[in-house]
Amino acid sequence: MGDFNSKKSNKVNFETKIQELQEIVIGKEGLRKKILQKGNSWKTPFHGDEIQVHYRVKLQDGEFFDSSYDRGKPFTFKLGQGEVIKGWDEGIATMKKSERAIFTIPPNLAYGEIGSPPLIPPNSTLIFEIELISWNSIRDISGDGGILKKIIKEGQGWATPRDVDEVLVKYVASSADGIILSQYDDAVEFSLMEGHLYPAMKKSLKTMRKGEIVELTVKPAYYFGNSSFDGDGIGILQSSNSNLIIHLELISWKSVVDVIGDNKVLKKLIKAGEGYDHPNEGSLAKVIYIGKLQDGTIFERKGSDEEPFEYVCLEGQLNENLDRAIMTMKKGEEAIVTINSDSMFYEIKLVDFNKEKPFWKMDTKEKIEACDKIKNEGNVLFKDGKYQCASMKYEKECNSFSFLFFFV
Incomplete structure (x- = not known):
């Protein structure tokens, strides 16, 4: 008799505590929620996710008549796919992992006018205690x-x-x-x-x-x-x-970089470099590289650990595609550059570089000297038959001269 009275007292205390909890209204169709235990994350599940819950359920004025706890196995379903009553889909979407809550689900979000005989009469409001154990995102x-x-x-x-x-x-x-x-x-x-x-x-x-x-x-x-x-x-x-x-x-x-934008020159990162900066046109770069065919035949080798190869970016001293790939690299970076649909590739390391002084930071004398230098470099490239590189130099010289004329 004492045990019975004790259990009855505990039930009354539990019901009293539930009544004292703050109630949250979900949506506009009468769904209500009281949180018994807060979750341990900020995430909530999405529609389509595979959900695992424990639950027990009773009629509004009755005893609990079904429980996954009693079966010792969580209930699994896909959220928002109509596999459960609408009140579950809407309510559980608000829960966090390990959260426990009491949901009051009106008939229109449960089994409606038909009910689910013999346990659930027509037009029944259901009380669910639900624990969200976990979910798999789908x-x-x-x-x-x-x-x-x-x-x-x-x-x-x-x-x-x-x-x-x-x-x-x-x-x-x-x-x-x-x-x-x-x-x-x-x-x-x-x-x-x-x-x-x-x-x-x-x-x-x-x-x-x-x-x-x-x-x-x-x-x-x-x-x-x-x-x-x-x-x-x-x-x-x-x-x-x-x-x-x-x-x-x-x-x-x-990570692979499409250097030109046509998938013909690809740079595959082997070892990340330092910082965020990389060479630009006119930078003095120090590199070590080996050019190979797909069968492993070495057709070109420049620089070594003791004496890296030095050159000026976009001066026509290297294969232009390789040059442009190097200009995407950071100091200390190692990469493999593939050119022309895998017909050849370069194993390359950018040891160091010094960037050309920006034109807007130069004084007037330095700007005049820079324009003259660019023009002479273009002339040399033109005489060597490197017309595209020469054209780029002349264009740069014209732009620099216009900048100089405007601000002097």
């Missing part, structure tokens, strides 16, 4: 449900790979019934320009951050993307019309 990569990305592990930072970058990944691709089609446990590296195996990987990787692990669900229409790809196991998938499941991890990537 994103529609293709925009039409063709490629869905479920985040298993969040990545680091904010940056994601770009179209020309080279990525290092691990993955396992299988059919929806678990047949493994392709697998790379030891990591594989490839350029996003070219792609690798399943086109959905390329599209998804551009949305991922370093260290992120995801599960991709790929519908048949996206086996090939816009290519004629015939990857591992596609025949098995086509015969069954099954979804392709890819467990994908983005380990890291190497």
Whole structure:
């Protein structure tokens, strides 16, 4: 008898505490919420996310009649997809991880005029105690449900790979019934320009951050993307019309710069440089580089650790494409520059550089001397048959002279 009275007293105290909590109104259809325990994050789930919750439910004036706690297993569903009553979709979207709350859900956001016999009569208001355990973020990569990305592990930072970058990944691709089609446990590296195996990987990787692990669900229409790809196991998938499941991890990537803007001169970062500055036209640069063909044949070598090669940027002393790639580098940076569709490449290090003094910082005498120097350099380039470089020098001299005439 004592235990019964004790339990009854505890229940009364709990109900009293709930009544004392501040109530929040959600939306305009009568949904109300009281927070029992605050969450431990600022994030809330999005529509489409896969949610895990514990709950118990009762009628407004009754006893609890259903509980996931009693079953010992959280309830899982996709938010905003109509898999649960509308009051859940709207209410849980306001919750944070580990939050516990009491929701009062009116009939129009629950089971309405019909109810859910035999436990829930028509026009019933329901009281749910819900604990948001966690969720997996799911994103529609293709925009039409063709490629869905479920985040298993969040990545680091904010940056994601770009179209020309080279990525290092691990993955396992299988059919929806678990047949493994392709697998790379030891990591594989490839350029996003070219792609690798399943086109959905390329599209998804551009949305991922370093260290992120995801599960991709790929519908048949996206086996090939816009290519004629015939990857591992596609025949098995086509015969069954099954979804392709890819467990994908983005380990890291190497940033690649499209130097000219036409994908013909690409600079792949090997080692980051110092600071933010880089050479400009007229800078004195110190470099070490080796030019190679794709078969490894060395066709050019300049500079060494003991004596780097010195030259003036855009003076016609180097291959112009290589020169422009160096002008995107920072002091101490190491990179591989690929030219003309992989026919040749350069392994290069920018040891140091001194930038040309800006024209607007010069006094009148220095400006006149600079104009004369630019003109003479253009004449030398013209005599050597380097007409494009000479034209650029003459244009620079004209612009500098106009600047000088205007301000003197």
